[in-house]
Amino acid sequence: EVQLVESGGGLVQPGGSLRLSCAASGFTFSNYWVTWVRQAPGTGLEWVANIKQDGSEKYYVDSVRGRFTISRDNAKNSLYLQMNSLRAEDTAVYYCARDRWVVVGATTLYYGMDVWGQGTTVTVSS
Amino acid sequence: QSVLTQPPSVSAAPGQKVTISCSGSSSNIGNNYVSWYQQLPGTAPKLLIYENNKRPSGIPDRFSGSKSGTSATLGITGLQTGDEADYYCGTWDSSLSGRGVFGTGTKVTVL
Numbered sequence: 001e002v003q004l005v006e007s008g009g010g011l012v013q014p015g016g017s018l019r020l021s022c023a024a025s026g027f028t029f030s031n032y033w034v035t036w037v038r039q040a041p042g043t044g045l046e047w048v049a050n051i052k053q054d055g056s057e058k059y060y061v062d063s064v065r066g067r068f069t070i071s072r073d074n075a076k077n078s079l080y081l082q083m084n085s086l087r088a089e090d091t092a093v094y095y096c097a098r099d100r101w102v103v104v105g106a107t108t109l110y111y112g113m114d115v116w117g118q119g120t121t122v123t124v125s126s
Numbered sequence: 127q128s129v130l131t132q133p134p135s136v137s138a139a140p141g142q143k144v145t146i147s148c149s150g151s152s153s154n155i156g157n158n159y160v161s162w163y164q165q166l167p168g169t170a171p172k173l174l175i176y177e178n179n180k181r182p183s184g185i186p187d188r189f190s191g192s193k194s195g196t197s198a199t200l201g202i203t204g205l206q207t208g209d210e211a212d213y214y215c216g217t218w219d220s221s222l223s224g225r226g227v228f229g230t231g232t233k234v235t236v237l
Contacts, residue, residue, distance in 0.1 A: 037171075044212075044229075045171060045214050046128075046228065047216075047226035059224050095170055097171075102177070109158050109159050109177075109218075110158050110217060110218035111161065111176050112159070112161025112176040112216060113216070116172065116173075
């Protein structure tokens with residue numbers, strides 16, 4: 001079964017750090033881009049960051065750039081999100097998802113996120 | 127703040143049809159595929175439509191997608207109580223350094 005399972009969430013004080021993990025199974029992890037998406041309480045989905053198959057390309061939403069670092073270990077079939085200098089507004093459920101891209105002629109287009117984990121909750125509060 | 131705009135809510139009676147719009151710009155919808163996600167209460171999102179109008183296996187043909195210029199639309203026909211959920215459009219935005227983007231989300235209510 002194709003699956004993503006997040007872990008590492010919890011309660012942390014403002015200014016603190018947390019490392020989220022996402023374990024992949026049931027597919028060849030190293031063949032796919034993967035993404036972190038978050039959802040603050042009562043709000044919509046927010047794309048956070050994604051990373052290319054070999055880790056050579058990473059993209060971040062402006063609000064986390066410089067504070068969060070996305071990484072992966074293909075040997076361990078795992079995705080990570082190192083979160084530093086946490087703020088109250090980072091409180092959310094964090095999901096990992098498998099990204100799909102498709103080559104159309106000379107262009108690479110974004111297909112969407114076809115597999116999602118169940119989410120892990122991060123609460124930033126004193 | 128989302129760069130893709132959706133109506134906050136739509137509603138209809140069982141068996142009826144609803145459509146959800148998603149408005150963007152040339153740097154996102156205008157130059158990329160649109161995907162749609164369904165989020166049932168208390169659960170993770172699920173891919174509903176990809177590449178503007180394709181359905182993953184297991185998604186009924188009551189769900190359809192289309193795209194024109196910088197806008198996209200999700201249609202749900204034969205509305206069922208189990209369709210009550212939040213729906214989000216998504217794509218890639220190639221402005222600045224590039225990032226993924228979601229719509230503001232639409233709550234579908236079955237009357």
